[in-house]
Amino acid sequence: MLKPLDDRIIIETVEKEEKTASGIxxxxxxxxxPQEGRIVAVGTGRVTDGGERIALDVSEGDHVIFxxxxxxxxxxxxxxxLILRQDDVLAIIG
Amino acid sequence: MLKPLDDRIIIETVEKEEKTASGIxxxxxxxxxPQEGRIVAVGTGRVTDGGERIALDVSEGDHVIFxxxxxxxxxxxxxxxLILRQDDVLAIIG
Amino acid sequence: MLKPLDDRIIIETVEKEEKTASGIxxxxxxxxxPQEGRIVAVGTGRVTDGGERIALDVSEGDHVIFxxxxxxxxxxxxxxxLILRQDDVLAIIG
Amino acid sequence: MLKPLDDRIIIETVEKEEKTASGIxxxxxxxxxPQEGRIVAVGTGRVTDGGERIALDVSEGDHVIFxxxxxxxxxxxxxxxLILRQDDVLAIIG
Amino acid sequence: MLKPLDDRIIIETVEKEEKTASGIxxxxxxxxxPQEGRIVAVGTGRVTDGGERIALDVSEGDHVIFxxxxxxxxxxxxxxxLILRQDDVLAIIG
Amino acid sequence: MLKPLDDRIIIETVEKEEKTASGIxxxxxxxxxPQEGRIVAVGTGRVTDGGERIALDVSEGDHVIFxxxxxxxxxxxxxxxLILRQDDVLAIIG
Amino acid sequence: MLKPLDDRIIIETVEKEEKTASGIxxxxxxxxxPQEGRIVAVGTGRVTDGGERIALDVSEGDHVIFxxxxxxxxxxxxxxxLILRQDDVLAIIG
Numbered sequence: 001m002l003k004p005l006d007d008r009i010i011i012e013t014v015e016k017e018e019k020t021a022s023g024i025x026x027x028x029x030x031x032x033x034p035q036e037g038r039i040v041a042v043g044t045g046r047v048t049d050g051g052e053r054i055a056l057d058v059s060e061g062d063h064v065i066f067x068x069x070x071x072x073x074x075x076x077x078x079x080x081x082l083i084l085r086q087d088d089v090l091a092i093i094g
Numbered sequence: 095m096l097k098p099l100d101d102r103i104i105i106e107t108v109e110k111e112e113k114t115a116s117g118i119x120x121x122x123x124x125x126x127x128p129q130e131g132r133i134v135a136v137g138t139g140r141v142t143d144g145g146e147r148i149a150l151d152v153s154e155g156d157h158v159i160f161x162x163x164x165x166x167x168x169x170x171x172x173x174x175x176l177i178l179r180q181d182d183v184l185a186i187i188g
Numbered sequence: 189m190l191k192p193l194d195d196r197i198i199i200e201t202v203e204k205e206e207k208t209a210s211g212i213x214x215x216x217x218x219x220x221x222p223q224e225g226r227i228v229a230v231g232t233g234r235v236t237d238g239g240e241r242i243a244l245d246v247s248e249g250d251h252v253i254f255x256x257x258x259x260x261x262x263x264x265x266x267x268x269x270l271i272l273r274q275d276d277v278l279a280i281i282g
Numbered sequence: 283m284l285k286p287l288d289d290r291i292i293i294e295t296v297e298k299e300e301k302t303a304s305g306i307x308x309x310x311x312x313x314x315x316p317q318e319g320r321i322v323a324v325g326t327g328r329v330t331d332g333g334e335r336i337a338l339d340v341s342e343g344d345h346v347i348f349x350x351x352x353x354x355x356x357x358x359x360x361x362x363x364l365i366l367r368q369d370d371v372l373a374i375i376g
Numbered sequence: 377m378l379k380p381l382d383d384r385i386i387i388e389t390v391e392k393e394e395k396t397a398s399g400i401x402x403x404x405x406x407x408x409x410p411q412e413g414r415i416v417a418v419g420t421g422r423v424t425d426g427g428e429r430i431a432l433d434v435s436e437g438d439h440v441i442f443x444x445x446x447x448x449x450x451x452x453x454x455x456x457x458l459i460l461r462q463d464d465v466l467a468i469i470g
Numbered sequence: 471m472l473k474p475l476d477d478r479i480i481i482e483t484v485e486k487e488e489k490t491a492s493g494i495x496x497x498x499x500x501x502x503x504p505q506e507g508r509i510v511a512v513g514t515g516r517v518t519d520g521g522e523r524i525a526l527d528v529s530e531g532d533h534v535i536f537x538x539x540x541x542x543x544x545x546x547x548x549x550x551x552l553i554l555r556q557d558d559v560l561a562i563i564g
Numbered sequence: 565m566l567k568p569l570d571d572r573i574i575i576e577t578v579e580k581e582e583k584t585a586s587g588i589x590x591x592x593x594x595x596x597x598p599q600e601g602r603i604v605a606v607g608t609g610r611v612t613d614g615g616e617r618i619a620l621d622v623s624e625g626d627h628v629i630f631x632x633x634x635x636x637x638x639x640x641x642x643x644x645x646l647i648l649r650q651d652d653v654l655a656i657i658g
Binding site: 316330331332334336339340347349368369371372373374375376 | 471472473474475476478480511514517519520521542543544546553
Binding site: 504518519524527528556559561562563 | 565566567568569570572574605608611613614615636637638640647
């Protein structure tokens with residue numbers, strides 16, 4: 001299992017088929033385009049300069065939209081994941 | 095439904111016709127030009143370094159002017175939205 | 189009516205004629221040149237990292253000099269305004 | 283009268299003749315060159331993130347050296363002034 | 377022995393063979409690619425502006441994924457190591 | 471007399487002859503090269519965001535090494551000085 | 565004697581022969597390469613925004629690895645030294 005550090009989360013990106021099902025379509029424009037995925041692991045949160053740890057606002061299992069160009073790709077036990085920071089998450093699809 | 099994170103809000107951009115009605119006209123100049131829209135969802139606010147969450151100053155339903163080039167476009171259940179940060183909102187049309 | 193957010197203010201820019209009357213003339217030089225206007229609305233102030241809101245030092249009605257290239261132009265109910273941050277205001281003409 | 287905001291000051295730049303009198307000569311080199319002037323108005327000071335206002339270290343009447351390329355030129359009631367931040371003041375000629 | 381300072385850690389990078397064993401495969405794409413290794417030493421943590429030392433979240437012996445282009449290579453007593461900051465660690469393989 | 475502001479100091483640069491005497495020689499390399507001088511005036515220190523003034527670690531009369539390209543040159547009452555920030559001072563020659 | 569300010573340290577760089585002895589070899593790669601040396605003087609530590617001085621983690625006599633391109637070279641009483649900040653020290657060879 002992968003345990004992300006700080007305010008990082010691990011995302012299983014959603015396949016094209018599933019994406020249509022959830023209703024998110026990426027429009028053709030010059031704006032930044034989001035991507036969709038499901039959170040499989042969350043870090044324990046960043047530590048502030050005051051030494052306080054800030055828990056994340058997202059949880060394992062959340063279906064989220066995130067910045068398309070964010071994060072680092074990893075392949076672990078045959079599956080592809082993205083490791084990104086919570087700040088790259090735009091919204092939870094609830 | 096989309097739930098934005100932190101200090102992000104979700105905007106339903108106002109159509110050209112409605113824009114004329116509200117009286118906002120984008121002037122022809124080299125300055126940054128604003129865009130108009132209605133807020134459909136707001137986040138819970140950013141968390142400061144002191145660990146305090148700052149509630150947003152805008153609410154669902156607010157009609158706002160925002161920086162034209164701000165945010166990320168998403169299409170959700172057939173409608174287009176913009177996800178942007180509250181700081182990109184210039185003024186509320188009250 | 190337009191209600192600016194945070195530390196933003198809304199300025200009604202002063203016409204050329206009025207500018208001569210108030211005595212501000214923009215000199216010909218390579219330096220940054222200021223512009224003149226009257227404040228028609230002020231925000232409630234920015235919120236610090238400590239969660240404290242800092243009230244603005246300028247008020248509705250103040251006649252101010254501001255950085256020429258600052259802000260965003262809007263046209264509202266037929267009149268042109270500038271939305272800028274208080275930090276772009278250089279001085280109050282008192 | 284012009285009232286500068288925050289940590290800004292208003293400077294009446296010193297004429298060439300007076301500059302020789304005070305003994306400041308700008309040397310010919312590649313280094314940043316200072317300029318000389320007299321303070322005619324000071325702001326109330328910047329507000330820290332803790333919400334505290336920090337009074338300025340310079341006062342009306344101080345004869346100061348400041349960074350040559352700092353500030354914004356204004357002409358007010360026929361006289362030329364510079365509006366700059368206290369941090370652009372290098373030293374007081376006491 | 378090498379003792380890293382602050383929030384730095386020392387990594388023994390994992391060989392290609394071992395990498396296949398642990399299941400991390402670097403995909404072919406334009407995204408940032410991670411690298412794998414085992415932590416052999418950790419610093420005592422960075423000191424915040426408040427003067428508080430923040431202990432690291434990783435420990436000696438942790439098997440971690442880190443940013444590929446991070447850190448400084450050193451060869452010490454015949455072995456190669458990487459010295460990097462904890463913030464360059466993306467996740468612990470647990 | 472010149473009174474520097476904040477964390478600024480005024481340096482009387484040391485002549486070539488005196489430099490040889492004190493033993494500082496500028497080596498020929500691509501690295502940043504220091505310069506030598508004697509402090510003739512110090513500011514009262516910078517004010518932190520918490521509103522606290524931090525006294526300087528250097529004093530009038532200190533013989534110091536500083537970054538060669540730092541500061542602003544002034545000529546005052548016929549002598550040349552450098553005004554720079556304490557942070558540009560590398561070491562005191564004690 | 566040279567007394568470094570703040571979080572600066574003074575390093576006597578280690579000769580090629582001695583470097584082989586301690587086992588640090590600089591590998592041929594595109595990564596940042598470290599350099600080795602012995603600390604001959606340490607500053608009293610930086611002062612935080614809260615006004616607190618943070619003592620250094622390294623001491624006179626420590627044998628350290630540091631960023632190759634960091635610091636400022638000085639020659640003092642016939643010997644060459646490097647003045648750099650503690651943050652440029654990667655690890656102590658203990």
